[in-house]
Every structure is written in structure tokens, then in C-alpha cells.
Amino acid sequence: MEFGVGYFPTHDGVGPGRLARIVEDRGQDALVFAEHTHIPASRETPYGGGGDLPRKYWHTYDLFVALTAAAAATSRLRVGSGVCLVIERDPITTAKEVASVDHLSGGRIEFGAGIGWNREEMRNHGTDPRTRVALFTERLRAMQQIWTQDEATFHGDHVNFDRIWSWPKPAQHPYPPVLIGGGGASVLDRVLAYGDGWFPRWNEENLFDRISELRARADRPLQVQVISAPSDPKALEKLASAGVHRALAWLPSGPWSLIEPVLEKWERAIGELTGS
Numbered sequence: 001m002e003f004g005v006g007y008f009p010t011h012d013g014v015g016p017g018r019l020a021r022i023v024e025d026r027g028q029d030a031l032v033f034a035e036h037t038h039i040p041a042s043r044e045t046p047y048g049g050g051g052d053l054p055r056k057y058w059h060t061y062d063l064f065v066a067l068t069a070a071a072a073a074t075s076r077l078r079v080g081s082g083v084c085l086v087i088e089r090d091p092i093t094t095a096k097e098v099a100s101v102d103h104l105s106g107g108r109i110e111f112g113a114g115i116g117w118n119r120e121e122m123r124n125h126g127t128d129p130r131t132r133v134a135l136f137t138e139r140l141r142a143m144q145q146i147w148t149q150d151e152a153t154f155h156g157d158h159v160n161f162d163r164i165w166s167w168p169k170p171a172q173h174p175y176p177p178v179l180i181g182g183g184g185a186s187v188l189d190r191v192l193a194y195g196d197g198w199f200p201r202w203n204e205e206n207l208f209d210r211i212s213e214l215r216a217r218a219d220r221p222l223q224v225q226v227i228s229a230p231s232d233p234k235a236l237e238k239l240a241s242a243g244v245h246r247a248l249a250w251l252p253s254g255p256w257s258l259i260e261p262v263l264e265k266w267e268r269a270i271g272e273l274t275g276s
Contacts, residue, residue: 001239002246003270004030005263006082006227008056008253009066016061019251019259020070024077026267030246031070032082032112032227035063040120048117056253064097071105079105082227082248083114083181083199087132088125091139091159092166095146099170107171112199113140114181133186134158140178141194147175179225188214197223197245202230211242231265233272240273 005023009016020031039058047053060066063081070079079101086094102109115136116122119129127135135158142154142161147170151163170176179199180191191198191214198214200207211224226239229247239247249266252258270276 001236001244002029003266004028004032004078004246004248005266006032006034006248006250008034008059009061010056010059010253011061012059013056013253014256014259015069016066017069017073020073020077020079023263024074026263028077030078030080030110030248032080032110032248033063033066033070034060034082035085036060036118036121037062037085037088038121038124039118040124043118043120045117045119059253064101067101067109068104071101071108074108076108078108078110080110080179081112083112083179085116085121086113086139086143087115087122087127087136089139091142092146092161092164094139095143096166098143098176099147099166099168102170102172102176103168105171107176109170109172109176110179111176112179112181114199115184131158133190137190137194144175144178144194177223179223181227188217191222192217195222197225199225199227202226202228202235208238208242211244215243231262231269233269236269236273 005028007019023031036057063084067079098109098111115132122129122132138156138159142159145152145154146166151165153163154161177196179197180187180195181199183200183204214222223245225246226244227248229235229239229249231249236247251262
């Protein structure tokens, strides 16, 4: 099993390039960045973590700017989105950004994609929360067409374009791994339909039962990567036994003095599991 870390790359914390160099040098396999373009100042949607929404949610760099900085600062590390909010993005532009970072990094990006939870944030991007699943599906399928076709065309209820040219194509063939985030009732259907893997949280209800269900229903190999994994060797052992491809822990956003002890705790848990 591989290991990695997630991070909200805020402008007042350790920068994405510096953090990427550190975690690569310390043996991590991957670094993923969270995405929020903004947070509405007056919110109705409750924060799933309970309590007040942490300020890091509205202080992050742009996702693809941060990924470019991380990729440019490293040579081995896999970099990814954890997750990209596709329903808040133009699919043609996003396909270009993913392909560009993949091309510039030598094929090291992984595309975590999700629907998101903040309905006011969605609405500010012109997205009707009632149609967000259908919109997500069409935008992702349209991006896959752009990545794989010399002349891409897509016609749906929410996304429409005739023949377009868009280069570069991704370095990875046919495109970077698409990891579908989320834990709703229909998420496994989306993974099976057009994903390369599932990207759930550790605290997802019935996580291991749902991993087993995914394996039983799949007609092709599918990855499972688990974000927010605890720094506990017993928990990591359970993930490894379930065939999880990669476990990732969140690092706090802020100065190195805040990040270092959390990273060291994560490394100790990995060391206890692997005996290294």
C-alpha cells in the first residue's frame, strides 16, 4: 500500500512547492490539494465536520496553480486534487488544466473529482444543486472526450459543444486516473460508470463493506484511495488488508512548526505498519 498526505494550500502557510519537496524527500508517494474557489460569507449549508468552518477553506490557492508549483518542485511525487469541484468549473478549461499539469509533470497528476457539499458555493457558480449529479457526470465525460479525441464533440443536457481541438493531451494514457470522491448512495455507480477508482474518506459509513461491494460489482481493476486516514498502524493495517491502493492523512495548514509533528506522527504509524 502506498501513502500520501492531503493539504489545504493556504497563502499564509507552507507553500505548495516547499511542502511537496519535503514530503517527497521524506518518502511519501503522493500529495493532494483541496479545492474551494471561495466560501460564501453567509452560509446555510452546515459544515460536515461540525462546528465552525475552518478559515483554511477560503484561504487556499487556486488548485491548479498549487499543483503546478508542487509538480515543478519534485521529480517523483504523485500530485493530485482531493477533490476538484467539477460542478464549479468549465469542463473545457478544466480539461486543459489537467492535461497541462500532467504533461509538464511527466505524467504525475491524479484527478480526484467530486460534487462538493456547499450549496451556496455551487449557486455562486451558476449550478443548481438539484441537478449537480447530472452536471458532474456530463462535465467529467466531456473532459474524457477532450483528453482522448483529436476532435472532441459532446452533446448533453448540460454540456454541449461541436468539434473542438484542445492540446496538449495528457501524458498518461488514456488520461490521468480519475478518482471519484464522495460517499453518497450513488457514488459507487459513478465510479463503476466512468471512474478509475473511488476516493472516500476514512470515516465514511460502512467503508469496508462498500469497498467489498465495489470489488464485487467491478468488471475491471479499480483503485481505492482513502483520505483522512488516522495515524494509527492498526487502521492502516485494515486498509491494506482491504486492498486499498493508497492511504492519505490530512496535514494542518500553517507554518512548518504546525505541520511537522503531524507529519512525524503519520510517518511513525507507517513505520510501525511496514517495519521500516
